[in-house]
Amino acid sequence: MNSDLVxxxxxxxxxxxxxxxxxNVIGMYVCGPTVYGDAHLGHAKSYVSFDLIYRxxxxxxxxxxxxQNITDVGHLTDDADAGxxxxxxxxxxxxxxxxxxxxxxxxxxxxxxxxxNVERADIYPRPSGHIxxxxxxxxxxxxxxxxxxxNGSVYFDVAQYDKNHHYGKLSGRSIEEMLExxxxxxxxxxxxxxxxxxxALWKKADESHLMQWNSPxxxxxxxxxxxCTVMSQKYLGENFDIHGxxxxxxxxxxxxxxxxxxxxxxxxxxxxWLHNNMVTINGQKMGKSLGNGIFCAExxxxxxxxxxxxxxxxxxxxxxxxxxxxxxxxxxxDALEAASKGFDRLSKxxxxxxxxxxxxxxxxxxxxxxxxxxxxMNDDFNSPIAISKLFDGLKMIAALEKGEAKVxxxxxxxxxxxxxxxxxxxxxxxxxxxxxxxxxITEHLMQLILDFRAxxxxxxxYASADKIRDKxxxxxxxxxxxxxxxxxxxx
RNA sequence: GGUCUCGUGGCCGAGUGGCUAGGCAGUGGUCUGCAAAACCAUCCACAGCGGUUCGAAUCCGCUCGAGACCUCCA
Numbered sequence: 001m002n003s004d005l006v007x008x009x010x011x012x013x014x015x016x017x018x019x020x021x022x023x024n025v026i027g028m029y030v031c032g033p034t035v036y037g038d039a040h041l042g043h044a045k046s047y048v049s050f051d052l053i054y055r056x057x058x059x060x061x062x063x064x065x066x067x068q069n070i071t072d073v074g075h076l077t078d079d080a081d082a083g084x085x086x087x088x089x090x091x092x093x094x095x096x097x098x099x100x101x102x103x104x105x106x107x108x109x110x111x112x113x114x115x116x117n118v119e120r121a122d123i124y125p126r127p128s129g130h131i132x133x134x135x136x137x138x139x140x141x142x143x144x145x146x147x148x149x150x151n152g153s154v155y156f157d158v159a160q161y162d163k164n165h166h167y168g169k170l171s172g173r174s175i176e177e178m179l180e181x182x183x184x185x186x187x188x189x190x191x192x193x194x195x196x197x198x199x200a201l202w203k204k205a206d207e208s209h210l211m212q213w214n215s216p217x218x219x220x221x222x223x224x225x226x227x228c229t230v231m232s233q234k235y236l237g238e239n240f241d242i243h244g245x246x247x248x249x250x251x252x253x254x255x256x257x258x259x260x261x262x263x264x265x266x267x268x269x270x271x272x273w274l275h276n277n278m279v280t281i282n283g284q285k286m287g288k289s290l291g292n293g294i295f296c297a298e299x300x301x302x303x304x305x306x307x308x309x310x311x312x313x314x315x316x317x318x319x320x321x322x323x324x325x326x327x328x329x330x331x332x333x334d335a336l337e338a339a340s341k342g343f344d345r346l347s348k349x350x351x352x353x354x355x356x357x358x359x360x361x362x363x364x365x366x367x368x369x370x371x372x373x374x375x376x377m378n379d380d381f382n383s384p385i386a387i388s389k390l391f392d393g394l395k396m397i398a399a400l401e402k403g404e405a406k407v408x409x410x411x412x413x414x415x416x417x418x419x420x421x422x423x424x425x426x427x428x429x430x431x432x433x434x435x436x437x438x439x440x441i442t443e444h445l446m447q448l449i450l451d452f453r454a455x456x457x458x459x460x461x462y463a464s465a466d467k468i469r470d471k472x473x474x475x476x477x478x479x480x481x482x483x484x485x486x487x488x489x490x491x
Numbered sequence: 492g493g494u495c496u497c498g499u500g501g502c503c504g505a506g507u508g509g510c511u512a513g514g515c516a517g518u519g520g521u522c523u524g525c526a527a528a529a530c531c532a533u534c535c536a537c538a539g540c541g542g543u544u545c546g547a548a549u550c551c552g553c554u555c556g557a558g559a560c561c562u563c564c565a
Contacts, residue, residue: 013495033565046565086563171560173494178561224563246565251494253564277496278559285558322514323504328497328558335503338515345514348528376505384505388513398530462524469526480527487528 005060008326008380010250010273011170015380018272020241026057026064027236029270031228031245031253032124034071035105036090038295039112041279041331042246042286048317048428049276049325050244051118055426056377057242066121067235069228070109072102073128073211073221085221088210098210099128112296115313117428123235127227130234131213134222137230137264138201146263150192152204152218156256158197161263167197170258170273171251199256201226225256232270233261243270247277276325281306282332294331308333311340314432318343321383321427342391346423347431349394352401353419359406364396366407366414373422386422393419450479450486 005018020026030050033043050068057064072087091098110120127134138154141147147156158167158175168174178197200223205212212219232240238261245254254273261269278285281292294304302310311319319339323329369389376385393415399405407415423429449468456464469479476491 031565034563040565042565044565049565168494171494173561177493247496247559248564249560251560252562276565278565280558283557287564319503327504330503332502334501334515338503340515342514345529352529382505384513388505391513395530402530457524460524466525478527481523481525482528483522 003374003378005056005378006380007272007274009271010275013172016272018241020061021239021271024062026061026242027240028054028057028064028066028242028244029228029232029236029240030066030068030121030243031249032068032070033109034086035102035109036086037105038297039109040286040293040295041281041299043109044112044116044296044299044316045279045320045325045329046246046276047113047118048116048320050274051116051428052321052325052383052426053242053244053274053381054119054121055428056381059421059426065123065236067123067125067232068121069231070102070106070124070126071227072099072106072126073227085209085211091210102126102128108297112300115300116296116317117313117430119428125231125235127222127231128211130227130231131222133230133234134226135202135215137226137260138222139216140264141201141260144263147201148194149217152220153192153200154202154217154223155193155198156201156223156259156263157194158199158259159195161259165259165262167259168251168255170255173251173255199223199225199252201260225253226260228253229257229260229264229269232257233265238265239268240270242272242274244274244276247275250275274325277328280328280330283330286331306333308337311336312432314429315340315343318346318387318429321429322387324380324382324384326380343429346387346390346394347429349390349397350419350423350431353397353416356397356400356407356412358409358412360408361406362408362411363406364400364411364415366411366418369393369396369415370418373418377426383427386427390419390422446477446488450488453479454485 006015007018008014009016030047033039054064054066073085085098087098087101091101094101096104138147141156142149142154145157146161147154161167162175166174168178175197202215202217202220202222204218204220209221212221232243243254243257258269280286281294284290284292286293292306294306296316298304299307299311299316300313302308315336316339319331319336320329322339322342369392372389372392373386376382376389379385396405396415400407449472453465453468456462456468472479472488473491477488478491479486479488
């Protein structure tokens with residue numbers, strides 16, 4: 001339990017022992033969504049993954065300060081130097097203010113993440129609320145010679161930075177390689193920049209641009225990397241523990257964040273970089289152009305042509321956690337169906353655990369069981385292994401039920417604590433209560449029906465007994481005969 | 492074209508030099524009037540070809556295939 005947490009650091013491309021700057025408060029920043037559309041499966045995987053990481057860090061350390069941005073400005077739709085702000089584009093489509101788009105999709109984002117039982121971060125900073133900080137930061141970069149002004153825009157001078165730093169250290173690139181690679185591709189509309197790989201810190205806005213602010217360089221809006229550098233450092237300090245995000249943001253976004261921060265402060269930015277992998281659907285990349293995207297809300301309702309049925313939020317969460325955060329995850333009906341059944345069995349196992357009776361002694365080793373779970377989580381948050389251990393534990397529970405194994409009162413309490421800690425607290429799963437609330441009347445009616453059926457069975461009138469069961473099944477009520485009489489539940 | 496990652500049984504998905512991953516499905520049982528649930532047992536594997544090694548799915552090389560990034564993207 002006290003063994004070290006090891007995590008895979010993209011910076012070193014190796015697993016490293018996690019050494020916090022201050023063990024009393026861990027600082028973590030994760031790139032959040034740009035809120036111009038509903039949350040999809042990719043968001044679900046990403047934020048469930050970082051929720052797992054957040055929960056486990058909270059479990060191991062006294063406090064974790066978790067910051068996640070909600071991007072409400074600045075990311076363009078196509079070319080790096082032309083095109084339109086995604087949010088502005090959506091606002092024209094929906095014919096409402098850009099900030100109305102932000103409000104709407106931000107609320108939807110939280111709605112879907114809440115359903116997935118993703119815990120809220122401490123702070124959700126938005127770039128539109130940090131314009132002065134971003135301007136200040138850009139001014140500082142200009143002063144230090146790492147940025148230049150061109151026609152009302154400001155660009156980061158990558159070549160200048162690369163003289164004393166390594167631009168590309170996160171994504172394993174070098175400027176030379178990028179130039180070579182770029183030579184084989186057509187480069188367009190980069191006349192304003194000194195070099196093709198320079199990136200914008202501030203963009204001049206023409207009058208038609210919906211979101212713009214005053215700056216020392218005229219009206220404009222911030223570049224698409226500066227927000228994360230500025231907001232992470234504002235809330236976590238110039239040097240902090242963990243920066244997370246999606247793999248596809250490794251380059252250029254995270255690389256640029258590092259360059260901006262380290263040029264300005266002269267010290268290391270984030271110590272550990274964590275990247276989660278992508279989602280595929282039936283083995284295919286999920287993408288707008290392929291038309292195979294699935295929104296979280298569609299998953300929960302089943303309202304998408306690729307879905308055979310609806311899958312509950314916890315089924316989705318469990319499914320995501322059954323693979324490692326650094327692996328790609330393939331969504332398919334078969335895979336979701338398997339996850340649904342597995343989650344159901346594990347959930348029922350938890351209920352069975354509650355019914356166990358202690359003995360005077362134990363023949364099982366709860367500590368070893370617990371150690372296996374911690375070992376899995378300490379190894380770069382390996383939730384699939386942890387879940388497999390929980391399934392292994394089901395065998396132990398079964399043996400205890402059958403009296404083939406014994407457990408002392410203390411050990412039983414311990415075992416329950418371990419299950420609860422991992423199932424609820426760390427994996428962030430919860431039991432899904434049926435929303436068709438039962439009340440006293442249904443309970444009494446059902447008991448009445450089951451009593452009649454029991455009487456029929458006692459008279460070996462199986463035709464009647466089966467008819468009752470079949471008819472109930474038609475209205476989605478399942479009757480199961482057990483040793484101590486029949487039980488019923490909604491299907 | 493460049494940089495990087497990956498290829499595991501019917502499906503999903505861990506592991507990573509020698510020891511059963513796990514889930515779902517299948518098969519055979521136990522239980523049950525039957526069914527369901529639960530439990531027990533069990534089949535099916537490491538893309539291909541070379542190399543290193545006492546021993547490789549695991550390391551190295553090549554081939555084939557998939558994906559990410561190089562342009563906004565979780």
